[in-house]
Amino acid sequence: MGDPRLGSRLKEARTAAGLTQAALAEKARVTRKTVNTVENGVFVPSTVLALELARALDTTVEALFFLKD
Amino acid sequence: MGDMSPQGYFEENILTRSVPPSARHGARRLKGPILAAVGAVLLIGGAVVGASGAEGDAASAAGVAAGAGLVLGLAGLFMARRRDAGCAAHGDTTRLDQLQKRRTRQLVIYPAIMLGLLAQSFGSLHACMVGEGRLVDVIRVLLPVLYGWITPLIVMGWDGVTLANRELDDELTQSMRARSMILAFVVLMAGATIALMLGLWNPAYGVTALPIVLAVGGAAAGLRFAWLDREAERG
Numbered sequence: 001m002g003d004p005r006l007g008s009r010l011k012e013a014r015t016a017a018g019l020t021q022a023a024l025a026e027k028a029r030v031t032r033k034t035v036n037t038v039e040n041g042v043f044v045p046s047t048v049l050a051l052e053l054a055r056a057l058d059t060t061v062e063a064l065f066f067l068k069d
Numbered sequence: 070m071g072d073m074s075p076q077g078y079f080e081e082n083i084l085t086r087s088v089p090p091s092a093r094h095g096a097r098r099l100k101g102p103i104l105a106a107v108g109a110v111l112l113i114g115g116a117v118v119g120a121s122g123a124e125g126d127a128a129s130a131a132g133v134a135a136g137a138g139l140v141l142g143l144a145g146l147f148m149a150r151r152r153d154a155g156c157a158a159h160g161d162t163t164r165l166d167q168l169q170k171r172r173t174r175q176l177v178i179y180p181a182i183m184l185g186l187l188a189q190s191f192g193s194l195h196a197c198m199v200g201e202g203r204l205v206d207v208i209r210v211l212l213p214v215l216y217g218w219i220t221p222l223i224v225m226g227w228d229g230v231t232l233a234n235r236e237l238d239d240e241l242t243q244s245m246r247a248r249s250m251i252l253a254f255v256v257l258m259a260g261a262t263i264a265l266m267l268g269l270w271n272p273a274y275g276v277t278a279l280p281i282v283l284a285v286g287g288a289a290a291g292l293r294f295a296w297l298d299r300e301a302e303r304g
Contacts, residue, residue, distance in 0.1 A: 001244055001248075022163060022166075025165075029236055029239075030236070030239040030240065030241070031165050031166070031169060031236065031237065031239050031241065031242070032165070032166055033166070033169065033241060033298075033301045033302060034239050034240060034241040036301070036302070037241055037301050042300070042301065043240075043241055043244065043301070045240065046240055049240050
């Protein structure tokens with residue numbers, strides 16, 4: 001489910017927005033567990049979910065995810 | 070005051086009266102339990118008649134009644150559970166967490182119950198294979214197999230709770246479902262192959278292996294899903 005090439009700043013962006021995992025999950029219409037696994041790099045979100053998360057945090061996908069090289 | 074003539078009373082109180090939503094909801098809530106109760110009566114009645122040594126048309130009617138009772142009972146339980154879940158579904162994420170935990174618990178408990186039912190069915194299976202099986206023996210053999218369907222149905226998201234709370238069916242769940250069903254498919258393929266080989270050696274062993282294969286395949290899906298869910302919780 002995870003991919004070591006994918007880096008994530010989701011946790012930093014979420015805490016900067018003052019949201020809990022549960023609150024972000026509700027805004028993005030997913031479960032808290034999904035947010036938890038995406039933050040920890042256990043689960044790679046689809047493009048749609050990445051866009052949903054970015055919209056919920058009022059930012060861009062590129063600001064949330066990046067490729068580790 | 071309205072028109073008190075019979076015609077006026079009918080128009081005012083019957084044709085134009087709307088049923089309160091709560092009353093409609095209450096009536097709908099009863100459908101599932103009533104259906105389940107009717108199913109249980111049919112199942113028990115059919116099983117009792119069949120077990121009492123009925124023959125011919127009476128035995129056939131008892132079998133049909135028991136089968137119809139089983140289907141009605143399961144449908145009633147499904148409707149009742151779906152209704153309850155739907156009524157309470159005002160989804161905050163904490164509630165979704167609780168529903169997920171409940172689903173995970175079910176996916177561990179149901180296979181355990183199924184294996185218990187499977188263990189008690191072997192005597193009846195032997196009786197059926199030597200041609201001495203009564204209706205109650207057939208039901209005992211079929212019970213764990215039919216019960217075994219519940220676990221994959223929950224994994225697939227076709228249970229009442231998931232259908233009423235579509236947020237439970239998010240991407241992570243779909244990913245875990247795919248991985249669980251892949252394992253279950255491999256287990257079923259391997260089990261069916263072994264059952265076939267046993268059947269070629271001794272047909273009785275092949276038949277005996279089939280309910281085990283079905284039960285283990287269903288249990289594999291549920292237990293794998295529960296394991297992945299636990300791993301996801303840890304992150």
